[in-house]
Amino acid sequence: MTNYIGKAVKRVEDKRFITGKGRYTDDIVLPAMAHAYIVRSPYAHARIISVDTSAAEAMEGVIKVFTGKDIAASGINGIPTGWQVNFKNGETMKEPPHPLLVADKARYMGDAVAVVIAETKEIARDAGDIVEVEYEELPAVADAKKATEPGAPLVHDDAPNNLCFDWELGNPKAEVNEAMSKAHHITTLEFTNQRVIPNAIEPRSAIGHYEEANDKYTLYTTSQNPHLTRLLMCAFVLGIPEHKVRVVAPDVGGGFGSKIFHYAEEALMIWCSQRLKRPVKWTADRSEAFMTDAHGRDHVTKAEMGFDKEGKIVGLRVKTYANLGAYLSTFAPCVPTWLHGTLLQGLYTTPKINVDVTGVFTHTVMVDAYRGAGRPEATYLLERLIDTAALEMKMDPAQLRLKNFIPPFDGVKQPGYQTQVALQYDSGNYHGVLNRAMEMVGYEQFRKEQEAARKEGKLLGIGFSTYIEACGIAPSAVVGALGARAGLYEVGQVRVQPTGKVSVYTGAHSHGQGHETTFAQVVADRLGIPMDDVEIIHGDSESVAFGMGTYGSRSLAVGGSAIVKSLDKIIEKGAKIAAHKLEASEEDLEFAEGKWTVKGTDKSVGFGDVALTAYVPHNYPAGLEPGLDFSSFYDPANFTYPFGAHIAVVEVDKDTGKVALKRFIAVDDVGNVINPMIVDGQIHGGLAQGIGQALFEGALYDDNGQLINGSYMDYTMPRADDLPSFELDRQVTPCPHNPLGVKGAGEAGTIGSTPAVVNAVMDALSPFGIKNLEMPLTPERVWRAMNS
């Protein structure tokens, strides 16, 4: 019997979060801890002529100032990337060094030049103001496409034309060109999927703590994956032995991708602590977060989709320039390629697809995975093309989708769907989600209302988006072949304590997702014990064997499955102990509701009894090891493929161009659902971020590479009063290849919502003959379009 799975159990972690008792990195105070402030370049591109630290070092309370020269002299390496994407001609991608502090040149506004360490953070901050850095400002380039043009300023001297790699996927270009040449209609869009700033509520923070007595290092950090940070930092940057390093990511206040990566400040705090023999803490302020957290998106794209007379898609051709920023962040090369190009099949039967991506360095902060990571860019591209094509061909956008959808398949009786772009979808019913969303919005009725409203001069619009995403990126052998420098499995350990209480160690990391609840629901149900008897432990490399962390909506599909594998082993071993106690054979037992029962009798033994026996093995099966504690590595057979249909209804103010989002319908299929409240919460948050990109957000760098909207006074975040009450529903198509049948829900909202909103605005503006506008759809942009 299921007691917890499928129920909206309240989040157990919320008690400490809501009462302000969470323990975040910046809350941690260690004895004799010093504080760091990082001096950053105000220029996007500048030669560093000199750094004079004497005045700062003379200030009372300042312990030490280190510069890029000190870092260079210590012989350590810079920050590596975790993914390799080579040039089409086989040449290795350009991977310029990314030192912890730069000595020669600053390459983006915010590049770290020196670190001041002082007794208090206030003194460190004050001293930072008097570290005198002499710069020679150089020309900069912030736009990816412009950076590839002849004469553009170079970010790295050894990366000509600022190229990091170029990459191609799908059918050969000639085949796609041939298909397109026969098309009845071709829809072409050129656009920028603008750069957005993740804005996690907790700024990044790191404490390095070197203990000389036992030669051990501890890093406390705001990380989505502490084990990977440890691996990268030890093996690639500092060259210190991994077993001497503990990495702890305690409570973390949101990440959205931006805390996946191994950042220079983490290694820098360990390096400083080792030198000063004191713990050293650095916490970013909000301005630093805007400037130095890895940003997301930033693609300049031309996309063409060909159709036959009936509206069937015959081909898709895509060229994208992906902005990678000044250095390669951990997953940067993967996002615009293997997480973007591979999703260009969408939900459609498109027979020929070619995608060509150029990865480009610019004088901007690193660009990497941000909620959805590549998949929102792919979805935006496809869904904007479909709605635009419908407009151009005078077809209904919903019907055009239904006509081109891949037919339903469950991945069990029907095989998975092999795309033209390397993936094999697991299971799907795409018609189902769109039909349900259309029913919820009252589509036919809406079109009538829209026509009536237009006669009154009101600009109503409806926009569709049907998306698929690839979550739980795997298996390791495949991702390795694609360039990953790590595996993408997960670790789950279940330790049954002698009293029958259960400690679960997961390599996934919760920074808002509610793993302590969802995972406990799974464990409690499988073992037939109360949730209160289960504790989920994560985020500490010293207690959790290993882990790949949380991103790409992978935690439950991959991390949850690893826990299930261990639970299976627990139950299997428990049965041996139970059989011994019941003097029955294992085959005659069944396990349900927390006890082993001899089939057809009332003879049973409970989970707690078996647990105690395992640790007090006085009367015990011969040859069986004591204890009840298993660890498992789970390496999935495939990605999981959630999908859904989103519909936005907007009204545009004719006078001002301001877009009001009136309704938002989201029907998502994320496979089986463990906790519907948490899934709804994930969808809500994702929708807000996706809508934010459509209407409000966008990092703005000027021609000198200056970030001009790096504050909440200038950078528009979506707020509650910008959003309608979301109308959600779900369809369930279980994932056929993991034991929970789950697909992942973390990114769905972000991926689906952005094009739905933009399509709705374009629909509202269609009487003006407007087909495409760049995001964000700010009032002035819309007003100008209506008045040009």
Next chain:
Amino acid sequence: MIPNNFQYHRAASVDDALTLMAKHGMDAKLLAGGHSLLPAMKLRLNQPDVLIDIGHLKELRYIKKEGNELVIGAGATHDDIAHSQMARETFSMLSEAADLIGDVQVRNKGTLGGSLAHADPAADWPAVMIAAHANIEVKGPQGTRTVAADDFFTGFFSTALADNEIITAIRIPEPPKGTNSSYQKFMQPASRFAIVGCAASITMNGRLCSKVSVAFTGLSDAAFRASNIEAALFEKMPTEENITAAVQKAGEGVMAMSDHFASEEYRLHLARVFAKRALMAAAK
């Protein structure tokens, strides 16, 4: 987000604050609600050596009637004004503007006097005070004087307030019977300050406007009175047609600001749109 070191003085009274200001001169800044000053200090855009806190002074926090004037203490918060029946009855634009400032936290701490003294070109109150023909009472070492709101805002973050003076009260003459007003604002979506804000008040005599007051904020370096729109509607019927014609003059001869939220051209367009909305609402 760490300000520089500063001394903090908690003034016991307005007079005590004046004494402290005389002592510390240009090194000192007055602190009331702190919603403009503290963020600027955290960014080190403003680095005063001395803060003189007047935010808690009860003598500055009141809303009352005195003769034919509504008198609002400089320390009244935006929220005090938003919830004041007296303010609403005097000019509904007072409560409308108060409601549109920031969020609950800002409204609970931020003060009217602080906003006027700071004179952010995109702040809401300056336009409302000009449209209300308010007089701003200021106290300095030489005693108390009043400055008409029309003369108070002299430019980008600058006012007629001397360095050694404190705003103590805002005096708003009771409008004639038959007066209606409105404040309409197009918000900058991030800060929620005004890209353009328009305060308008119309006094009717029979079917004609006997008095029209219109003022803008957000459009240029300081809030200002739109005398041209006022004149265009004076002794006219406040019909949609007349209002539409009058607001075409919005921003005439004004150097409009431009930023990544709104270009000069768009701001001027919004000035016409929001002047019309404010006047139409006031004409109801």
